[in-house]
Amino acid sequence: MEKFQAAMLLSAVGDSLGYRKGRWESCMSGCQIQKELSDLGGLTALKLDPENWPLSDGALMHMTTAEALISDYWGLEDLYREVVRLFVAATVSLQGRTPDPSTVEACSFLKPDNYLLAWHTPFNEKGSGFGAATKTMCVGMRYWQPERLETLVEVSIEIGRMTHNHPIGFLGSLCTALFASYAIQGKPVVTWGRDLMKVIPKAEDYCRKTIRHMAEYQEKWFYFEAKWQFYLQEREIEEEGQNKPLFPNTYSADEVDKVYKSWSSEGRGGHRGHDAPMIAYDALLAAGPDWSELCKRAMFHGGESSATGLIAGCLYGLIYGLNQVPPGLYQNLEKREKLEELGSKLYHTASAEKYIEK
Secondary structure, X not given: OXXXXXXXXXXXXXXXXXXXXXXXXXXXXXXXXXXXXXXXXXXXXXXXXXXXXXXXXXXXXXXXXXXXXXXXXXXXXHHHHHHHHHHHHHHHHOOOOOOOHHHHHHHOOOOOOOOXXXXXXXXXXXXXXXOOHHHOHHHHHHOOOHHHHHHHHHXXXXXXXXXXXXXXXXXXXXXXXXXXXXXXXXXXXXXXXXXXXXHHHHHHHHHHHOOOOHHHHXXXXXXXXXXXXXXXXXXXXOOOOOOOOOOOOOOOHHHHHHHHHHHOXXXXXXXXXXXXXXXXXXXXXXHOOOHHHHHHHHOOOOOOHHHHHHHHHHHHHHHHOOOOOOHHHXXXXXXXXXXXXXXXXXXXXXXXXXXXXX
């Protein structure tokens, strides 16, 4: 249970650090961010509080998704209706936190009063952003057992396309949910990327089954796969048995920004559904249990640092817990008690379900 709580806490810590009240999230230079961090006394000197280090919209949407997953639903359609209700209500609380435009716009298409079609949103040409990927790690925490894989695939896709109805968007939500489940299962991090490639066909099968927007999905689908395939080849971990990722010997903040931009399709690292999880994954792969190294790579780079920080923080918490993390980063964190409560309830809900199935 402690690791579930750590995951929710550190997702918010990573988000808050990368966001820095919008200042670092909008900064395109990792070098500049790391200089400002040094001027503040470095990572260990920081004390995160609600006024100076608030959570961004991404952390609030992740919490909202978790809230739905611990509710008392009878079946998945009931769950989707609850997610819709909570998402629509949440858009009000996002004001002042520079919310992701795709999320806000898509929430206006959700229909809490329509029993049958509440979560059916139109295909969105602009829905390829990171916002779906940052809110579904909790789906992987809820359905982490290997035998729940089909449910994880379905729920992460449906919740992802409520706000990002575009394959690059909702495959990002599948990716982060899947990685969270792998973290809990104790799978070696180096295998996660290639295991993702084996699950993507299941996602395609599920989307075909729901017969929604397949024609529009078709041409966008392979982009996500191709980008991940390219990444795994670049790190030399695309094949079974390749378990030593290849990283450059020198990796300055400027070089990191350059690499992240090359993975992006818009020159802004972490901006879309394929590269936000990719940067978080890469940081985890490189840093291992070293929390400050993770922060350097996932929270303090140019681009969407709050999105990549949120994902990386959550996955780190599921593997390593809080031991390596300076307490000043979470002791007075905004919504700390709520985050711990959500982690605890996700753990108990997932465990109770496993117990019943046995």
